[in-house]
Amino acid sequence: MNFPFWNVAIIGSGWVIGLIAIFHVIISHFAVGGGLLMPILERQALKRGDDEWRVLLRRNMKFFLIITGVLGTVSGVGIWFSIGLAQPQGTSALIHIFVFFWAIEWVFFLIELASAAVYYYSWGRISDKLHLAVGWCYCIASIATLFFINGILSFMLTPGAEWIRAAWMDQAPGAVVSGFFNPTYWPSLFIRILAAIALASVFLLFSFSRTTPYISNRLKSIALRNVVLYFIPALLLLPIGLLWYLHMTPESQQALLKIPQTGILKVGLWAIIGAGLTSATAFILVFINPIQFGRKQAWIILLLSASVVAASEYSREILRKPYIIVGYMYSNGIREADVKKFNKEGFLDNSLWVRKNDYGVGEAMFRGQCMSCHTWNGYRSMEKLLKGKTIENLQTVLNMLYDYEPESLMTHYMPPLVGTTAERRALAAWLIQKANLCLENEEKNSEQKNE
Numbered sequence: 001m002n003f004p005f006w007n008v009a010i011i012g013s014g015w016v017i018g019l020i021a022i023f024h025v026i027i028s029h030f031a032v033g034g035g036l037l038m039p040i041l042e043r044q045a046l047k048r049g050d051d052e053w054r055v056l057l058r059r060n061m062k063f064f065l066i067i068t069g070v071l072g073t074v075s076g077v078g079i080w081f082s083i084g085l086a087q088p089q090g091t092s093a094l095i096h097i098f099v100f101f102w103a104i105e106w107v108f109f110l111i112e113l114a115s116a117a118v119y120y121y122s123w124g125r126i127s128d129k130l131h132l133a134v135g136w137c138y139c140i141a142s143i144a145t146l147f148f149i150n151g152i153l154s155f156m157l158t159p160g161a162e163w164i165r166a167a168w169m170d171q172a173p174g175a176v177v178s179g180f181f182n183p184t185y186w187p188s189l190f191i192r193i194l195a196a197i198a199l200a201s202v203f204l205l206f207s208f209s210r211t212t213p214y215i216s217n218r219l220k221s222i223a224l225r226n227v228v229l230y231f232i233p234a235l236l237l238l239p240i241g242l243l244w245y246l247h248m249t250p251e252s253q254q255a256l257l258k259i260p261q262t263g264i265l266k267v268g269l270w271a272i273i274g275a276g277l278t279s280a281t282a283f284i285l286v287f288i289n290p291i292q293f294g295r296k297q298a299w300i301i302l303l304l305s306a307s308v309v310a311a312s313e314y315s316r317e318i319l320r321k322p323y324i325i326v327g328y329m330y331s332n333g334i335r336e337a338d339v340k341k342f343n344k345e346g347f348l349d350n351s352l353w354v355r356k357n358d359y360g361v362g363e364a365m366f367r368g369q370c371m372s373c374h375t376w377n378g379y380r381s382m383e384k385l386l387k388g389k390t391i392e393n394l395q396t397v398l399n400m401l402y403d404y405e406p407e408s409l410m411t412h413y414m415p416p417l418v419g420t421t422a423e424r425r426a427l428a429a430w431l432i433q434k435a436n437l438c439l440e441n442e443e444k445n446s447e448q449k450n451e
């Protein structure tokens with residue numbers, strides 16, 4: 001850890017990122033989906049010569065403009081704020097590796113914002129042809145932002161053998177393109193485009209669930225059925241995308257599915273089953289009687305879809321445990337390449353910002369190495385995990401984390417414990433004292449006394 005540690009009570013710093021990221025992911029997929037669907041729908045309305053349809057589309061464009069320009073922008077800054085505080089080492093690594101890719105992404109985001117604004121405000125004021133051209137510009141810029149961010153996000157799970165090799169030889173910059181187009185790049189892009197279409201469709205279904213005078217019955221059934229034709233295939237293809245994605249992840253990460261402690265199997269299954277369930281629900285609600293499709297029905301579809309997207313996103317994050325960048329950097333910011341060095345020279349001596357004087361060696365070790373995932377008495381509470389354990393039990397866990405044999409289940413969800421013998425002893429001593437653990441025979445004695 002070369003950066004100060006950010007301690008967040010109860011939820012832990014990881015969930016600060018998590019909450020902002022889930023919000024941002026949902027918003028940004030709305031935005032990209034809007035960019036994709038609006039010009040397509042406008043083109044249909046133009047072809048049919050349906051003016052009511054076009055007026056309705058313009059009203060809905062306002063939502064996408066606000067989503068992109070306000071909520072997307074603010075939550076995007078929120079992500080930088082939270083990852084910079086909670087995962088400074090990982091953030092720094094990603095910036096160093098992909099600086100130009102971030103820059104390109106921001107340029108496209110600016111183009112997306114500008115063209116979305118022009119698209120909305122020029123509606124009905126310029127020729128139809130020119131207006132549609134602005135729409136395509138908005139569409140392409142939206143997809144381009146996804147194209148660039150997707151390389152960086154998928155890199156974290158699968159940097160790829162070539163990049164890892166280059167990184168160990170200190171030649172990572174030369175391998176940046178292979179890191180960008182890494183093994184999960186395409187399945188991940190596929191999933192994100194589907195999710196974007198699904199979410200933007202959900203908004204439109206929501207909007208079209210109103211009644212006259214906002215929308216006539218004639219237009220309501222056309223518009224709803226039209227949108228569902230994008231929504232259902234997107235959701236039905238989503239599980240295929242998720243399986244393709246899983247197929248491309250390394251075996252070490254696939255093994256996480258078999259470990260109940262991670263909870264990934266349950267959440268992942270929901271993503272897959274939920275996708276089918278949501279599309280079936282939408283089909284039944286919209287096709288049977290579009291005129292009856294109201295707010296309640298729209299809410300059902302909105303909540304179902306949001307839970308499917310959140311579940312996919314959560315599984316993606318968990319699938320990366322115990323890494324920030326698989327095979328390169330652990331969740332607590334320690335690089336795989338540094339493990340040996342830290343064991344020999346000491347973890348704290350190599351951590352400029354961990355202030356032993358303020359905390360003592362044991363607590364400093366805990367803050368530096370464990371608190372990116374555990375809190376003391378909140379999320380993944382250390383207090384609860386140590387409850388009922390003896391000193392011997394704790395020692396076994398710490399030894400396993402230090403030895404880090406691949407057969408040990410824990411290596412699949414926890415990074416190795418690093419540091420000198422003295423540092424590790426101090427950590428154990430601090431945990432024992434703080435959690436009030438006792439030795440096995442002491443425990444038996446006290447049980448006998450109680451009897």
Ligand code: HEC
Nearest residue numbers: 261321322331332369370372373374385397413414415417
């Ligand atoms: C990458 C995230 C991560 C980091 C970093 C991490 N852990 Fe864990 N730890 C977990 C997960 C996930 C579990 C399983 C939680 C559960 O079963 O609810 C766990 C469980 C445990 C348990 C209970 C084990 C058992 O079998 O009952 C102990 C003890 C523990 N961790 C100690 C530590 C210590 C000490 C550190 C720091 C040296 C640490 N962990 C760092 C993710 C992490």
